[in-house]
Amino acid sequence: MKVVVDFDLCESNAICMQIAPDVFEVRDDDFLYVLNENPDEGDRARMEECVQRCPKQAITIED
Amino acid sequence: MARQSVHIVGASLAGLRAAETLRRSGFEGPVVLIGDEPHRPYDRPPLSKQFLAGDWERDRLALSPEDRFSALELEVRLGVQASGFDLQTRTLRTSAGDETVDGLLIATGARCRSLPGSEHMAGVHVLRSLDDAETLRAELAAGPRRVVVVGAGFIGAEVAATCRGRGIEVSMIEALSAPLARVLGEEMGAVSAEVHREQGVDLRCGVGVDGLDADSNGRVCAVRLSDGSTIDADVVVVGIGVVPNTEWLVGSGLELDDGVVCDSTLSAGPGVVAAGDVARWPNQRFGETMRVEHWDNAVEQGVYAARRLLADDDAELEPFSPVPWFWSDQYQIKIQMAGRIRADDQMEIVTGSVEERRFAALYGRAGRLVGVLGFNRPRHVMHYKTLIHDGASFDEALAASL
Numbered sequence: 001m002k003v004v005v006d007f008d009l010c011e012s013n014a015i016c017m018q019i020a021p022d023v024f025e026v027r028d029d030d031f032l033y034v035l036n037e038n039p040d041e042g043d044r045a046r047m048e049e050c051v052q053r054c055p056k057q058a059i060t061i062e063d
Numbered sequence: 064m065a066r067q068s069v070h071i072v073g074a075s076l077a078g079l080r081a082a083e084t085l086r087r088s089g090f091e092g093p094v095v096l097i098g099d100e101p102h103r104p105y106d107r108p109p110l111s112k113q114f115l116a117g118d119w120e121r122d123r124l125a126l127s128p129e130d131r132f133s134a135l136e137l138e139v140r141l142g143v144q145a146s147g148f149d150l151q152t153r154t155l156r157t158s159a160g161d162e163t164v165d166g167l168l169i170a171t172g173a174r175c176r177s178l179p180g181s182e183h184m185a186g187v188h189v190l191r192s193l194d195d196a197e198t199l200r201a202e203l204a205a206g207p208r209r210v211v212v213v214g215a216g217f218i219g220a221e222v223a224a225t226c227r228g229r230g231i232e233v234s235m236i237e238a239l240s241a242p243l244a245r246v247l248g249e250e251m252g253a254v255s256a257e258v259h260r261e262q263g264v265d266l267r268c269g270v271g272v273d274g275l276d277a278d279s280n281g282r283v284c285a286v287r288l289s290d291g292s293t294i295d296a297d298v299v300v301v302g303i304g305v306v307p308n309t310e311w312l313v314g315s316g317l318e319l320d321d322g323v324v325c326d327s328t329l330s331a332g333p334g335v336v337a338a339g340d341v342a343r344w345p346n347q348r349f350g351e352t353m354r355v356e357h358w359d360n361a362v363e364q365g366v367y368a369a370r371r372l373l374a375d376d377d378a379e380l381e382p383f384s385p386v387p388w389f390w391s392d393q394y395q396i397k398i399q400m401a402g403r404i405r406a407d408d409q410m411e412i413v414t415g416s417v418e419e420r421r422f423a424a425l426y427g428r429a430g431r432l433v434g435v436l437g438f439n440r441p442r443h444v445m446h447y448k449t450l451i452h453d454g455a456s457f458d459e460a461l462a463a464s465l
Binding site for chain 2: 048
Protein backbone atom coordinates (compact mmCIF):
# COMPACT_ATOMS: atom_id res chain seq x y z
CA MET A 1 0.00 0.00 0.00
CA LYS A 2 1.31 3.42 -0.96
CA VAL A 3 0.13 6.67 0.58
CA VAL A 4 0.21 9.68 -1.72
CA VAL A 5 -0.33 13.31 -0.73
CA ASP A 6 -1.24 15.91 -3.34
CA PHE A 7 0.78 18.83 -2.04
CA ASP A 8 -1.08 21.24 -4.30
CA LEU A 9 -4.19 20.47 -2.27
CA CYS A 10 -2.68 19.90 1.18
CA GLU A 11 -3.05 22.84 3.53
CA SER A 12 -1.46 21.22 6.56
CA ASN A 13 -4.63 20.93 8.60
CA ALA A 14 -2.81 18.11 10.38
CA ILE A 15 -5.80 15.85 10.91
CA CYS A 16 -3.80 13.00 9.37
CA MET A 17 -1.00 13.66 11.84
CA GLN A 18 -3.43 13.26 14.70
CA ILE A 19 -4.68 9.95 13.35
CA ALA A 20 -1.28 8.56 12.29
CA PRO A 21 1.64 10.55 13.74
CA ASP A 22 4.04 7.81 12.68
CA VAL A 23 3.08 8.34 9.03
CA PHE A 24 2.32 12.07 8.77
CA GLU A 25 4.04 14.98 10.42
CA VAL A 26 3.33 18.70 10.15
CA ARG A 27 6.48 20.53 11.19
CA ASP A 28 6.98 24.03 12.45
CA ASP A 29 7.46 25.28 8.89
CA ASP A 30 3.73 24.40 8.45
CA PHE A 31 4.49 21.81 5.79
CA LEU A 32 3.33 18.22 5.89
CA TYR A 33 5.96 15.50 5.65
CA VAL A 34 5.13 11.89 4.88
CA LEU A 35 7.31 9.83 7.21
CA ASN A 36 6.35 6.46 5.80
CA GLU A 37 5.02 6.27 2.24
CA ASN A 38 4.45 2.53 2.40
CA PRO A 39 2.56 1.62 5.57
CA ASP A 40 1.89 -2.04 6.28
CA GLU A 41 -1.23 -3.58 4.77
CA GLY A 42 -2.55 -4.06 8.32
CA ASP A 43 -2.65 -0.29 8.64
CA ARG A 44 -5.21 0.16 5.86
CA ALA A 45 -8.17 1.06 8.07
CA ARG A 46 -6.22 3.88 9.69
CA MET A 47 -5.01 5.16 6.31
CA GLU A 48 -8.59 5.08 4.98
CA GLU A 49 -9.60 7.20 7.96
CA CYS A 50 -6.91 9.73 7.00
CA VAL A 51 -8.29 9.81 3.44
CA GLN A 52 -11.87 10.32 4.62
CA ARG A 53 -11.07 12.98 7.19
CA CYS A 54 -8.61 15.08 5.20
CA PRO A 55 -10.45 18.41 4.82
CA LYS A 56 -8.74 19.03 1.49
CA GLN A 57 -9.06 15.48 0.17
CA ALA A 58 -5.37 15.57 -0.50
CA ILE A 59 -4.57 11.97 0.48
CA THR A 60 -5.03 8.93 -1.71
CA ILE A 61 -4.07 5.31 -1.30
CA GLU A 62 -2.49 3.55 -4.24
CA ASP A 63 -2.69 -0.19 -3.93
CA MET B 64 -30.90 -9.97 13.17
CA ALA B 65 -28.46 -8.80 10.57
CA ARG B 66 -29.25 -5.64 8.68
CA GLN B 67 -30.94 -6.33 5.32
CA SER B 68 -30.74 -2.90 3.71
CA VAL B 69 -29.93 0.70 4.59
CA HIS B 70 -31.57 3.92 3.46
CA ILE B 71 -29.46 7.03 3.88
CA VAL B 72 -31.48 10.23 3.69
CA GLY B 73 -29.13 13.09 2.87
CA ALA B 74 -26.49 12.84 0.14
CA SER B 75 -23.85 15.18 1.45
CA LEU B 76 -20.72 14.60 3.51
CA ALA B 77 -22.16 12.58 6.43
CA GLY B 78 -24.34 10.46 4.15
CA LEU B 79 -21.51 9.67 1.74
CA ARG B 80 -19.01 8.81 4.46
CA ALA B 81 -21.65 6.57 6.01
CA ALA B 82 -22.18 4.77 2.71
CA GLU B 83 -18.43 4.29 2.28
CA THR B 84 -18.20 2.89 5.80
CA LEU B 85 -21.05 0.42 5.25
CA ARG B 86 -19.24 -1.00 2.23
CA ARG B 87 -15.86 -0.98 3.91
CA SER B 88 -17.38 -2.88 6.82
CA GLY B 89 -18.41 -5.60 4.41
CA PHE B 90 -22.12 -4.80 4.18
CA GLU B 91 -23.32 -6.15 0.86
CA GLY B 92 -27.06 -5.43 1.02
CA PRO B 93 -28.79 -2.59 -0.83
CA VAL B 94 -27.72 0.90 0.21
CA VAL B 95 -30.05 3.65 -0.98
CA LEU B 96 -28.68 7.20 -0.95
CA ILE B 97 -31.37 9.88 -1.21
CA GLY B 98 -30.54 13.55 -1.75
CA ASP B 99 -32.82 16.50 -2.41
CA GLU B 100 -30.23 18.36 -4.49
CA PRO B 101 -29.69 17.26 -8.09
CA HIS B 102 -25.93 16.97 -7.54
CA ARG B 103 -23.76 14.08 -6.49
CA PRO B 104 -22.16 14.53 -3.06
CA TYR B 105 -19.90 17.57 -3.18
CA ASP B 106 -17.73 19.41 -0.71
CA ARG B 107 -19.20 22.57 0.81
CA PRO B 108 -16.22 24.36 2.43
CA PRO B 109 -14.75 25.54 -0.92
CA LEU B 110 -18.09 27.14 -1.86
CA SER B 111 -17.34 30.24 0.22
CA LYS B 112 -13.66 30.26 -0.75
CA GLN B 113 -12.09 28.88 -3.97
CA PHE B 114 -15.41 28.42 -5.76
CA LEU B 115 -16.79 31.84 -4.86
CA ALA B 116 -13.45 33.41 -5.73
CA GLY B 117 -13.74 31.94 -9.22
CA ASP B 118 -10.56 29.87 -8.81
CA TRP B 119 -12.29 26.49 -8.87
CA GLU B 120 -15.06 25.07 -11.03
CA ARG B 121 -17.68 22.59 -9.90
CA ASP B 122 -15.71 19.55 -11.12
CA ARG B 123 -13.20 20.17 -8.32
CA LEU B 124 -15.90 19.84 -5.65
CA ALA B 125 -16.75 16.15 -5.94
CA LEU B 126 -16.41 14.40 -2.57
CA SER B 127 -15.57 11.09 -4.16
CA PRO B 128 -13.95 10.48 -7.55
CA GLU B 129 -16.41 8.99 -10.01
CA ASP B 130 -14.83 5.53 -10.10
CA ARG B 131 -14.76 5.23 -6.31
CA PHE B 132 -18.32 6.50 -6.06
CA SER B 133 -19.58 3.95 -8.62
CA ALA B 134 -17.65 1.18 -6.86
CA LEU B 135 -19.84 1.70 -3.78
CA GLU B 136 -22.78 0.30 -5.81
CA LEU B 137 -25.35 2.53 -4.21
CA GLU B 138 -28.90 3.10 -5.37
CA VAL B 139 -28.58 6.84 -5.78
CA ARG B 140 -31.74 8.95 -5.89
CA LEU B 141 -30.98 12.59 -6.47
CA GLY B 142 -33.47 15.42 -6.60
CA VAL B 143 -35.69 13.39 -4.28
CA GLN B 144 -37.16 14.98 -1.17
CA ALA B 145 -37.95 12.94 1.94
CA SER B 146 -41.31 14.07 3.30
CA GLY B 147 -42.13 11.66 6.11
CA PHE B 148 -41.22 8.62 8.16
CA ASP B 149 -43.21 6.33 10.44
CA LEU B 150 -41.15 4.44 13.00
CA GLN B 151 -43.96 1.92 13.67
CA THR B 152 -44.51 0.83 10.08
CA ARG B 153 -40.99 1.84 8.96
CA THR B 154 -42.48 3.68 6.02
CA LEU B 155 -40.30 6.31 4.38
CA ARG B 156 -42.25 8.83 2.34
CA THR B 157 -40.43 10.65 -0.46
CA SER B 158 -41.27 12.68 -3.53
CA ALA B 159 -40.52 9.51 -5.49
CA GLY B 160 -43.03 7.39 -3.54
CA ASP B 161 -43.30 5.42 -0.31
CA GLU B 162 -41.18 2.49 0.70
CA THR B 163 -40.54 0.29 3.69
CA VAL B 164 -37.08 0.59 5.14
CA ASP B 165 -34.91 -1.58 7.36
CA GLY B 166 -31.96 0.52 8.57
CA LEU B 167 -32.40 4.29 8.34
CA LEU B 168 -29.57 6.81 8.55
CA ILE B 169 -30.74 10.41 8.83
CA ALA B 170 -28.29 12.96 7.46
CA THR B 171 -30.54 15.71 6.19
CA GLY B 172 -28.29 18.49 7.48
CA ALA B 173 -29.47 22.02 8.04
CA ARG B 174 -30.55 25.03 6.03
CA CYS B 175 -29.77 28.73 6.35
CA ARG B 176 -31.85 31.03 8.43
CA SER B 177 -33.22 33.87 6.36
CA LEU B 178 -33.69 37.49 7.28
CA PRO B 179 -37.44 37.92 7.85
CA GLY B 180 -39.03 39.85 5.00
CA SER B 181 -36.08 39.44 2.63
CA GLU B 182 -36.77 35.92 1.38
CA HIS B 183 -37.79 36.88 -2.14
CA MET B 184 -35.90 40.13 -2.61
CA ALA B 185 -33.49 40.10 -5.56
CA GLY B 186 -29.84 40.53 -4.60
CA VAL B 187 -30.26 38.88 -1.19
CA HIS B 188 -28.43 35.58 -0.80
CA VAL B 189 -27.62 32.80 1.60
CA LEU B 190 -24.74 30.38 1.01
CA ARG B 191 -25.15 26.71 1.68
CA SER B 192 -25.54 24.80 -1.56
CA LEU B 193 -23.71 24.69 -4.85
CA ASP B 194 -26.66 26.44 -6.50
CA ASP B 195 -26.50 29.21 -3.86
CA ALA B 196 -22.79 29.60 -4.55
CA GLU B 197 -23.23 29.74 -8.33
CA THR B 198 -25.87 32.45 -8.04
CA LEU B 199 -23.80 34.50 -5.63
CA ARG B 200 -20.67 34.06 -7.71
CA ALA B 201 -22.44 35.44 -10.76
CA GLU B 202 -23.51 38.46 -8.70
CA LEU B 203 -19.93 39.09 -7.56
CA ALA B 204 -18.66 38.76 -11.12
CA ALA B 205 -21.09 41.50 -12.19
CA GLY B 206 -19.02 43.98 -10.17
CA PRO B 207 -21.22 45.15 -7.30
CA ARG B 208 -20.22 48.45 -5.71
CA ARG B 209 -20.72 47.10 -2.22
CA VAL B 210 -21.62 43.76 -0.66
CA VAL B 211 -23.18 43.83 2.80
CA VAL B 212 -22.66 40.67 4.81
CA VAL B 213 -25.14 40.16 7.64
CA GLY B 214 -23.59 38.04 10.40
CA ALA B 215 -19.84 37.70 11.02
CA GLY B 216 -19.85 33.96 11.71
CA PHE B 217 -17.72 31.59 9.66
CA ILE B 218 -19.73 31.82 6.46
CA GLY B 219 -20.03 35.59 6.69
CA ALA B 220 -16.34 36.04 7.48
CA GLU B 221 -15.26 33.76 4.63
CA VAL B 222 -17.57 35.50 2.15
CA ALA B 223 -16.21 38.87 3.28
CA ALA B 224 -12.64 37.62 2.84
CA THR B 225 -13.38 36.25 -0.63
CA CYS B 226 -15.09 39.49 -1.68
CA ARG B 227 -12.08 41.53 -0.51
CA GLY B 228 -9.87 39.15 -2.49
CA ARG B 229 -11.95 40.05 -5.55
CA GLY B 230 -11.49 43.74 -4.78
CA ILE B 231 -15.12 44.30 -3.78
CA GLU B 232 -16.06 46.77 -1.03
CA VAL B 233 -17.59 44.96 1.94
CA SER B 234 -19.55 45.95 5.01
CA MET B 235 -20.16 43.28 7.62
CA ILE B 236 -22.82 43.58 10.32
CA GLU B 237 -22.56 41.60 13.56
CA ALA B 238 -25.07 41.68 16.40
CA LEU B 239 -22.50 40.55 18.99
CA SER B 240 -19.67 42.74 20.27
CA ALA B 241 -17.13 40.99 18.01
CA PRO B 242 -17.09 38.40 15.22
CA LEU B 243 -17.26 34.84 16.51
CA ALA B 244 -17.34 36.12 20.10
CA ARG B 245 -19.49 33.17 21.12
CA VAL B 246 -17.11 30.64 19.57
CA LEU B 247 -13.69 32.16 20.23
CA GLY B 248 -14.38 34.27 23.32
CA GLU B 249 -14.44 38.05 23.58
CA GLU B 250 -10.68 38.60 23.41
CA MET B 251 -10.05 36.47 20.33
CA GLY B 252 -13.20 37.80 18.72
CA ALA B 253 -11.57 41.23 18.96
CA VAL B 254 -8.50 39.85 17.16
CA SER B 255 -10.76 38.57 14.40
CA ALA B 256 -12.34 42.05 14.17
CA GLU B 257 -8.89 43.62 13.74
CA VAL B 258 -8.06 41.20 10.94
CA HIS B 259 -11.20 42.12 9.00
CA ARG B 260 -10.59 45.84 9.43
CA GLU B 261 -6.95 45.53 8.33
CA GLN B 262 -8.26 43.91 5.17
CA GLY B 263 -10.51 46.84 4.51
CA VAL B 264 -13.85 45.46 5.71
CA ASP B 265 -16.23 48.05 7.13
CA LEU B 266 -17.10 45.95 10.20
CA ARG B 267 -19.94 47.08 12.45
CA CYS B 268 -20.47 45.15 15.68
CA GLY B 269 -23.11 45.32 18.36
CA VAL B 270 -25.72 46.41 15.86
CA GLY B 271 -28.72 44.64 14.35
CA VAL B 272 -30.47 44.84 11.00
CA ASP B 273 -33.82 46.61 11.08
CA GLY B 274 -34.69 45.89 7.49
CA LEU B 275 -33.71 45.90 3.84
CA ASP B 276 -34.80 48.47 1.26
CA ALA B 277 -35.55 47.54 -2.34
CA ASP B 278 -35.41 49.75 -5.42
CA SER B 279 -38.28 50.15 -7.89
CA ASN B 280 -37.29 46.87 -9.57
CA GLY B 281 -37.63 45.01 -6.30
CA ARG B 282 -33.89 44.59 -5.91
CA VAL B 283 -32.13 45.25 -2.62
CA CYS B 284 -30.43 48.66 -2.50
CA ALA B 285 -29.82 49.37 1.18
CA VAL B 286 -29.57 47.82 4.64
CA ARG B 287 -31.09 49.70 7.57
CA LEU B 288 -29.35 49.17 10.92
CA SER B 289 -30.68 49.35 14.46
CA ASP B 290 -28.40 52.32 15.26
CA GLY B 291 -30.32 54.38 12.70
CA SER B 292 -27.68 54.25 9.98
CA THR B 293 -28.16 52.92 6.46
CA ILE B 294 -25.64 51.22 4.17
CA ASP B 295 -26.07 51.17 0.39
CA ALA B 296 -25.83 47.64 -0.93
CA ASP B 297 -25.88 46.03 -4.37
CA VAL B 298 -25.71 42.55 -2.88
CA VAL B 299 -26.58 41.27 0.60
CA VAL B 300 -25.34 37.95 1.97
CA VAL B 301 -27.12 36.64 5.03
CA GLY B 302 -25.07 34.35 7.29
CA ILE B 303 -27.03 34.19 10.53
CA GLY B 304 -26.92 30.52 11.29
CA VAL B 305 -28.77 27.39 10.27
CA VAL B 306 -31.78 25.33 11.31
CA PRO B 307 -31.66 21.52 11.24
CA ASN B 308 -33.88 19.89 8.61
CA THR B 309 -36.23 17.85 10.78
CA GLU B 310 -39.69 19.00 9.65
CA TRP B 311 -40.12 15.86 7.55
CA LEU B 312 -39.77 13.79 10.75
CA VAL B 313 -42.58 15.50 12.67
CA GLY B 314 -45.00 12.76 13.74
CA SER B 315 -42.49 10.00 12.89
CA GLY B 316 -42.19 8.75 16.44
CA LEU B 317 -38.61 10.01 16.70
CA GLU B 318 -37.77 12.66 19.27
CA LEU B 319 -36.96 16.07 17.78
CA ASP B 320 -35.49 19.03 19.65
CA ASP B 321 -33.32 21.36 17.55
CA GLY B 322 -32.20 18.28 15.67
CA VAL B 323 -32.86 14.55 15.83
CA VAL B 324 -32.34 13.52 19.43
CA CYS B 325 -29.94 10.58 19.69
CA ASP B 326 -28.39 8.61 22.52
CA SER B 327 -24.64 8.61 23.14
CA THR B 328 -24.22 6.13 20.27
CA LEU B 329 -26.12 8.25 17.72
CA SER B 330 -29.09 5.90 17.85
CA ALA B 331 -32.41 7.73 17.46
CA GLY B 332 -34.66 4.67 17.66
CA PRO B 333 -34.65 0.98 16.72
CA GLY B 334 -32.64 0.70 13.50
CA VAL B 335 -32.48 4.49 13.14
CA VAL B 336 -29.35 6.62 13.49
CA ALA B 337 -28.51 10.24 12.69
CA ALA B 338 -25.31 11.95 11.61
CA GLY B 339 -24.02 15.41 10.74
CA ASP B 340 -25.58 18.82 11.31
CA VAL B 341 -28.99 17.30 12.05
CA ALA B 342 -27.91 15.05 14.96
CA ARG B 343 -28.13 16.08 18.61
CA TRP B 344 -26.45 13.74 21.05
CA PRO B 345 -24.89 13.69 24.51
CA ASN B 346 -21.13 13.98 24.15
CA GLN B 347 -20.02 12.32 27.36
CA ARG B 348 -16.51 13.72 27.15
CA PHE B 349 -17.87 17.20 27.73
CA GLY B 350 -20.96 16.22 29.74
CA GLU B 351 -23.04 18.20 27.31
CA THR B 352 -25.72 17.52 24.70
CA MET B 353 -24.60 19.07 21.45
CA ARG B 354 -25.34 19.49 17.79
CA VAL B 355 -22.19 20.23 15.84
CA GLU B 356 -22.14 21.82 12.39
CA HIS B 357 -18.49 21.19 11.54
CA TRP B 358 -17.17 19.33 8.50
CA ASP B 359 -15.08 16.91 10.53
CA ASN B 360 -18.04 16.08 12.76
CA ALA B 361 -20.09 15.09 9.70
CA VAL B 362 -17.32 12.70 8.65
CA GLU B 363 -16.84 11.16 12.08
CA GLN B 364 -20.55 10.82 12.74
CA GLY B 365 -21.20 9.37 9.29
CA VAL B 366 -18.58 6.71 9.95
CA TYR B 367 -19.75 6.00 13.50
CA ALA B 368 -23.48 5.99 12.66
CA ALA B 369 -22.95 3.49 9.83
CA ARG B 370 -21.17 1.14 12.23
CA ARG B 371 -23.90 1.69 14.80
CA LEU B 372 -26.50 0.66 12.26
CA LEU B 373 -24.67 -2.56 11.48
CA ALA B 374 -24.49 -3.51 15.16
CA ASP B 375 -27.47 -4.91 17.07
CA ASP B 376 -29.75 -2.30 18.63
CA ASP B 377 -28.84 -3.50 22.10
CA ALA B 378 -25.12 -3.90 21.41
CA GLU B 379 -22.81 -2.18 23.88
CA LEU B 380 -20.81 0.34 21.87
CA GLU B 381 -18.20 2.84 22.93
CA PRO B 382 -20.13 6.11 23.03
CA PHE B 383 -19.46 8.71 20.33
CA SER B 384 -17.50 11.30 22.29
CA PRO B 385 -15.05 13.12 20.05
CA VAL B 386 -13.23 16.39 20.57
CA PRO B 387 -15.00 18.71 18.07
CA TRP B 388 -12.63 20.40 15.64
CA PHE B 389 -13.03 22.86 12.80
CA TRP B 390 -11.08 25.15 10.56
CA SER B 391 -11.85 28.35 8.69
CA ASP B 392 -9.66 29.99 6.07
CA GLN B 393 -9.94 33.77 6.01
CA TYR B 394 -7.49 35.94 4.07
CA GLN B 395 -4.11 34.28 4.64
CA ILE B 396 -5.08 32.95 8.06
CA LYS B 397 -5.99 29.39 8.88
CA ILE B 398 -8.12 29.47 12.00
CA GLN B 399 -8.50 26.13 13.76
CA MET B 400 -10.22 25.29 16.96
CA ALA B 401 -10.62 22.08 18.93
CA GLY B 402 -12.73 21.38 22.01
CA ARG B 403 -15.63 23.27 23.57
CA ILE B 404 -15.02 26.70 24.97
CA ARG B 405 -17.19 29.15 26.87
CA ALA B 406 -16.92 32.90 27.24
CA ASP B 407 -15.69 32.67 30.85
CA ASP B 408 -12.98 30.04 30.29
CA GLN B 409 -9.41 30.84 31.27
CA MET B 410 -7.35 31.66 28.18
CA GLU B 411 -3.61 31.72 27.70
CA ILE B 412 -1.45 32.15 24.60
CA VAL B 413 1.22 29.45 24.58
CA THR B 414 3.06 30.04 21.38
CA GLY B 415 3.51 32.92 18.95
CA SER B 416 1.68 36.20 19.28
CA VAL B 417 -1.55 37.84 18.28
CA GLU B 418 0.41 40.60 16.51
CA GLU B 419 2.06 38.24 14.05
CA ARG B 420 -1.31 36.47 13.52
CA ARG B 421 0.39 33.20 14.30
CA PHE B 422 -0.33 31.76 17.72
CA ALA B 423 -2.00 29.03 19.72
CA ALA B 424 -4.22 29.82 22.70
CA LEU B 425 -5.37 27.33 25.32
CA TYR B 426 -8.70 27.43 27.14
CA GLY B 427 -9.12 25.96 30.61
CA ARG B 428 -12.11 25.36 32.87
CA ALA B 429 -12.10 23.93 36.40
CA GLY B 430 -8.47 22.95 35.97
CA ARG B 431 -9.05 21.00 32.72
CA LEU B 432 -7.87 21.78 29.24
CA VAL B 433 -11.11 22.23 27.24
CA GLY B 434 -10.08 23.99 24.06
CA VAL B 435 -7.32 25.21 21.78
CA LEU B 436 -7.46 27.95 19.16
CA GLY B 437 -4.80 28.38 16.52
CA PHE B 438 -4.12 31.08 13.97
CA ASN B 439 -1.75 29.49 11.43
CA ARG B 440 -0.64 26.88 13.97
CA PRO B 441 -1.99 23.53 12.72
CA ARG B 442 0.70 21.45 14.40
CA HIS B 443 0.04 22.94 17.81
CA VAL B 444 -3.73 22.66 17.51
CA MET B 445 -3.49 18.95 16.78
CA HIS B 446 -1.09 18.30 19.66
CA TYR B 447 -3.35 20.08 22.12
CA LYS B 448 -6.42 18.39 20.63
CA THR B 449 -4.81 15.09 21.59
CA LEU B 450 -4.22 16.43 25.12
CA ILE B 451 -7.91 17.40 25.38
CA HIS B 452 -8.79 13.91 24.22
CA ASP B 453 -6.49 12.44 26.89
CA GLY B 454 -8.11 14.54 29.62
CA ALA B 455 -5.05 16.65 30.41
CA SER B 456 -5.19 19.30 33.11
CA PHE B 457 -4.76 22.95 32.15
CA ASP B 458 -1.42 23.06 33.98
CA GLU B 459 -0.15 19.96 32.20
CA ALA B 460 -1.08 21.53 28.88
CA LEU B 461 0.66 24.80 29.72
CA ALA B 462 3.78 22.88 30.70
CA ALA B 463 3.76 20.63 27.62
CA SER B 464 6.65 21.37 25.31
CA LEU B 465 6.21 21.10 21.56
